[in-house]
Amino acid sequence: MIDPPVTEVKFDGPDKAIVDLLPTADHPAFDGHFPHNPILPGVVQIDWALRLAVLHLGSKDGTRDYQVKFQRPIVPNAPVSVELRLDRARDVLDFSYRQQDAIASSGRLRLSGLP
Numbered sequence: 001m002i003d004p005p006v007t008e009v010k011f012d013g014p015d016k017a018i019v020d021l022l023p024t025a026d027h028p029a030f031d032g033h034f035p036h037n038p039i040l041p042g043v044v045q046i047d048w049a050l051r052l053a054v055l056h057l058g059s060k061d062g063t064r065d066y067q068v069k070f071q072r073p074i075v076p077n078a079p080v081s082v083e084l085r086l087d088r089a090r091d092v093l094d095f096s097y098r099q100q101d102a103i104a105s106s107g108r109l110r111l112s113g114l115p
Contacts, residue, residue, distance in 0.1 A: 002029045004048040007079075009056055015086040017056045021048075025076035039073035040080075045105055049082060049095040057086045059093055062113030070105045080104065 005027055008020040023029060023040060030038040046066060053059035074080055078099055085094040096106035 001047045001051070002027070002044065004052060006052075011056075015057060015088065017052070017084045019052050019056065019082050019084065021080045021082065023074070023076055023080065027076065030076055038076050040075075042068060042070055042105070045074070045082075045097060046107065046109070049084060049093065049107070050109060052082065053084045053086060053093050053095075057084060059086055060091060060111040060113040062111065064110045064112045066107060066109045068105060068107035072099070072102060072104050074099055074104045 005021050005023050006019055007022050010018045012018070025038060029040055029044045033039060033041045046068060050059070050061070050063060054061050074097060080097055080099045082095055082097050087094070091111040093109040093111055094107070095109070097104040
């Protein structure tokens with residue numbers, strides 16, 4: 001997959017992080033989705049949440065299943081933050097993407113794989 005364009009990472013304890021991103025219009029995640037009205041694909045949002053949790057929270061590296069609710073599209077050239085909350089006891093990662101102080105998407109990943 002494609003690396004997220006991280007600008008800053010803030011921690012609130014060992015199991016919570018807020019990662020600021022700035023996906024520009026030329027970022028490869030927007031290629032072909034959609035040519036005249038680009039939005040960040042849902043599969044990329046899920047991938048980035050997991051990759052960022054592995055990197056910054058030491059999460060497991062795979063999922064068994066997931067639930068995601070998309071509320072508004074994430075568009076290029078606007079800052080977006082993703083909040084990651086890891087529940088190690090239950091092997092669950094909760095995440096939410098915010099753009100301009102509104103929730104764009106949120107979800108839960110049930111984790112599997114290496115710790």
